[in-house]
Amino acid sequence: MPPAPWAIRWYMRAPSLQSAGYGTNEVRWAVDSGGPGLLFRESSGGLTQVRAQPRDLAAGLLPHEYTGPGIQLTQLLRVELRQSTDRLTARVFAAHDEQVEDSWAFPGFSLSGTLSLTGYRYRARTTLYWGDQGSAVRELQLDLIDLGYDLGQWKADGDFGNATYEALRSFQRARGLTPVDGIPGPETRAAIDLALGRVPSALWYSHLALSDGPWVGPAALPPEPPPPQVSYLTLGMPI
Known part of the structure; x- marks a missing residue:
């Protein structure tokens, strides 16, 4: 229907x-x-x-x-x-x-x-997977290191291996993301950005x-501001 x-x-x-x-x-x-x-x-x-x-x-x-x-x-x-x-x-x-x-x-x-x-x-952005290599992987690894995850002796080497995979799984578990699959898709990357204060x-x-069908159209225009009020200042002492 x-x-x-x-x-x-x-x-x-x-x-x-x-x-x-x-x-x-x-x-x-x-x-x-x-x-x-x-x-x-x-x-x-x-x-x-x-x-x-x-x-x-x-x-x-x-x-x-x-x-x-x-x-x-x-x-x-x-x-x-x-x-x-x-x-x-x-x-x-x-x-x-x-x-x-x-x-x-x-x-x-x-x-x-x-x-x-x-x-x-x-x-x-392109979703990364185990086995990928390059600058995008290195950027992800640097983010994980900034979050305190240990990527082993090779650190941010641009190679998506087991250490990067397990760090991502740990991050996903800690943040309640599902599935815990070690794949840095848009949701996981958005969570990493927020965790880093971005x-x-x-x-x-x-x-x-x-x-229930027709276009709604604009809201009513706001009212015009009131005209400025003339202010008077009187100096002196009463007599």
Whole structure:
């Protein structure tokens, strides 16, 4: 049975995701449904990007159709989602603007169940496995050493061997991550970042509204500030 139409709107303020130093690999998982969800990232030019992502964060992104002029991420954004019978569409506006929009459509894609707005942060990068070699492995090993794990006499040699594998399993057990498989996927790497104090700036959400089908549209504009009051200052002593 196709999903029943619905729509949701919220306002969001996001930090620059490029400032973390990881380029377009810096990602915020923004809408969670217990299954597939939506993520936000920042293009190399600072523009907002919305993508659909399976819950397996190491999986590829889902196909989309995009139209729009490009809207800067680091400002107050109005985000609207609408689920129709055959696709999910995301629209992004600069605050209360109703004329200029970016639109992403995801054909054959649906969000269902309980939706959650989150700010979960991870970095999109290649998952490493036992036997891999190179600078990415060495970066991971240096992180594990900084966390106090003993990698043996070879330390950060860029070779993903037994010592690195067992250190990862120990970290996963200590942090309650499942499965304890010694594979540094996106969730494990995000936990390592947090354990090392790499805490990202927050996302801010407000003005959430729901609809049973039509687009919700912008919230009411804030009231104009009151006119300035004339102040008088009297000096002197009463007579």
